[in-house]
Amino acid sequence: MFPSITNPILPEEDSPTELRCQRGMFLLFVVLLFITRAAALDFRYHDNTAMKEYLLHINTTSPEIAHLHSIGRSVRGQELWVMIVGLNPRQHTLGIPEFNYVANMHGNEVVGRELLLQLIDFLVEGYHSNSSSVKRLLSSTRIHLLPSMNPDGFDDADTQCLHNQGRYNHNGVDLNRNFPDVFSDHSRQPKQQREPEVEAVMSWLRSETFVLSANLHGGALVASYPYDSNQGRVLVGGASVTPDNDVFVHLAKVYASSHTSMHHGNSCVHSNKFADGITNGYEWYPLSGGLQDYSYLHAQCLDITLEVSCCKFPAEDQLQDFWTANRPPLIAFIQQIHLGVKGRVLGSSGPLQGALVVVSDRLDRCPFTTDHNGEYYRLLLPGNYTFMVSFPGYQVAQEMLSIPSNQNGFSALNHDFLMKPSSTAPAMIFPLCDHAHQQGGGATTSPTLFCILLLTLLLLDL
Structure with a gap:
């Protein structure tokens, strides 16, 4: 048994000086442990090295709820890190649904990247501080977080709000146009070259039975839902709708209504006006080869696109405000995995x-x-x-x-x-x-x- 701290039982040969030294070492250990466990993630842009160091830190200090792994590499060979958070992070548990967030697919759209790092910090610290809501979420959901799908693009990005420098991967490809187009007749089209980042995500989606997901972007403030593409399907009021359109509209509204300003629908002066802060992807603007359509049709995972900042690369001193605005909807959206x-x-x-x-x-x-x-x-x-x-x-x-x-x-x-x-x-x-x-x-x-x-x-x- 360990001796009582308030009334220690010491061997007779221990002097008062030795006792003070033992107490000092114990207090130092407690302080270091607290700092290691409780140091909050700062609000700044973390480059790829700093992001990796933080993720490794969480992986080391919280192995009971956090598991870090790489799903592949970028064109330049950088790891695509995924942090899994849950009460059984290393493997699927029967009846526990799998959720994922993907950010920084466009390398110059950076707010989502920092939001996912902050979300990891929030979940881990909430678990260790015995937050009942966080523990309930982690006991019922296995959460996968990919902070940067395009680390090469992030390295190349500038800090302009609306420019495209860094948007593409190192091969100059838009990753959100490189997934298989679900509406095309592939028998009549040449096979498209898949970028390594896209191949990695496709393989990742095959490795788990994901139920719900969202990918985070920047340049607008809106929750967009499938379909993005159409290719001859019947439109409904200008929208290309899925059979699960009612669920998708609900999911988008959950995020937008929980956000401090997204639900207003007119926060960005340079973008469209969106009723309730949501839009059908095709009705906003058509695109082929997007992640949300691919996830829905090929991974049977309901996925929406979250545009979380009017400026693609806003000033660093705004990051805390972005976290304040997006923390409630990020959590509320995850909870929707328990519908149905x-x-x-x-x-x-x-x-x-x-x-x-x-x-x-x-x-x-x-x-x-x-x-x-x-x-x-x-x-x-x-x-x-x-x-x-x-x-x-x-x-x-x-x-x-x-x-x-x-x-x-x-x-x-x-x-x-x-x-x-x-x-x-x-x-x-x-x-x-x-x-x-x-x-x-x-x-x-x-x-x-x-x-x-x-x-x-x-x-x-x-």
């Missing part, structure tokens, strides 16, 4: 990987499928939904699920689908999108044909 329903699809021999989990009125180019644990996550607003689940050799399961409006905010409705074997079920089902998408290959079947095939297969067992 989650669970597993189980067969006679255990979990079924690759089962189709379809909400009847939300068919799109890429159906949602279960992961290797048989897990599915479906972000949905409160209401009644008909689910249809199919897997080769099993009857199609159809169930009506009621998503309550009084969820506690930290857990979706939990529902498992128990599949019944069937000798008459289709031997194979070909989903339109390959969620294990390799090298940016595209879909090979049209959306209309896929819907017909899927509905036909479902009706066989109904």
